[in-house]
Amino acid sequence: MHTGRLLGSERTADVYALDGSWVLRRYRDRTASTEELAVMAYVGAFGFPVPRIGPPGEGARPTDLVLQRLTGPTLAEALLAGRLGAAEAATLLARLLRELHAIPPRVSADPEDCVLHLGLHPENVVLTEAGAVVVDWSTAAEGPPGLDRAMSALTLARTGLGPALPAGADVRPLLKALLAELAGDGGASPADLALARSRQEADPHLTEEERSGLDRAVELVVGCTP
Numbered sequence: 090m091h092t093g094r095l096l097g098s099e100r101t102a103d104v105y106a107l108d109g110s111w112v113l114r115r116y117r118d119r120t121a122s123t124e125e126l127a128v129m130a131y132v133g134a135f136g137f138p139v140p141r142i143g144p145p146g147e148g149a150r151p152t153d154l155v156l157q158r159l160t161g162p163t164l165a166e167a168l169l170a171g172r173l174g175a176a177e178a179a180t181l182l183a184r185l186l187r188e189l190h191a192i193p194p195r196v197s198a199d200p201e202d203c204v205l206h207l208g209l210h211p212e213n214v215v216l217t218e219a220g221a222v223v224v225d226w227s228t229a230a231e232g233p234p235g236l237d238r239a240m241s242a243l244t245l246a247r248t249g250l251g252p253a254l255p256a257g258a259d260v261r262p263l264l265k266a267l268l269a270e271l272a273g274d275g276g277a278s279p280a281d282l283a284l285a286r287s288r289q290e291a292d293p294h295l296t297e298e299e300r301s302g303l304d305r306a307v308e309l310v311v312g313c314t315p
Contacts, residue, residue, distance in 0.1 A: 092107075092115070093105045093106045096112065099225075100294040101227060101294060102114050102227070103117065107155065108158075109158065110157070111155055111156065113153055113154070114153070114156055115153050115154075119152055120151060120152065121151040122153065125154065126142060128204065128226050128229040129226050130142060131192075132189065132192055137189055138220060138221060139224075140156040140157040142154075142156060143156060143157070159215045159222055161215050161216045161217040162215070163214060163215055164178055164211035164212070164214040164215075164216060168211060168263065169258060175262035175263040176266050178263055180270060182211070182214070182241065182270075183267060183271055183274070185221065186237060187274055189205075189209070189223075189237070190203045190204070190205075190274075191203070192204050194231045197231040197232075202232055205230050205232050205236060205237040206229055207228040207229060207240045207288070208240065208244065209240075210245050210248070211245070213225045235275055238277045238281065239278075239281035239310075240285045242267060242268060242271070243303075243307065244289070245263065246264055247299060247302060247303065247306040249261065249264065250309065251299060251302065264310065268310070268314050268315060272314075276314070277314075282310060286303050286304075
């Protein structure tokens with residue numbers, strides 16, 4: 090399959106431009122993208138904002154995803170550029186989590202479970218002219234909503250403590266605002282946060298530096314919780 094121009098490389102995948110409307114997301118670390126496609130199609134059918142799914146091209150690999158090409162900054166880019174404030178970004182993230190958790194489970198028989206993104210943070214929200222769109226469903230699962238809220242908060246805290254954050258940037262206002270927004274939905278309990286930490290510690294794509302900073306990230310989340 091013709092891949093087109095490389096747009097970017099992520100931890101687990103490379104993204105190529107197919108044309109003005111579609112991109113190819115090709116994973117390097119898995120054998121198929123079937124489950125991710127199924128989750129995206131499922132939540133999209135409920136009206137949740139995900140990229141449109143395109144048909145696989147001739148010669149496509151099982152690890153390939155053809156997705157709508159989105160135009161606009163990520164929420165992280167908009168925050169760093171000062172286009173959005175912490176309160177507005179927190180409201181958006183909380184709303185997206187709330188809307189996702191209102192969708193019944195696709196597979197689980199437990200009525201308390203819901204669809205979880207497990208990576209819903211500013212870098213995975215693209216601000217298009219039509220509204221916010223959530224990308225990268227590679228870690229999606231089903232389970233209690235508190236785990237998803239804890240994963241979002243812990244990822245944000247871990248990013249804020251990492252070396253990749255631009256000098257002078259501070260995630261604390263956003264984290265505090267997000268946790269305040271999530272409090273009305275049940276927040277992230279100590280058990281949720283402990284499970285989120287365990288999941289991130291077991292993530293093979295984290296660097297050793299990121300993994301070693303998880304305890305500090307947990308402390309930051311606890312310290313920012315209302």
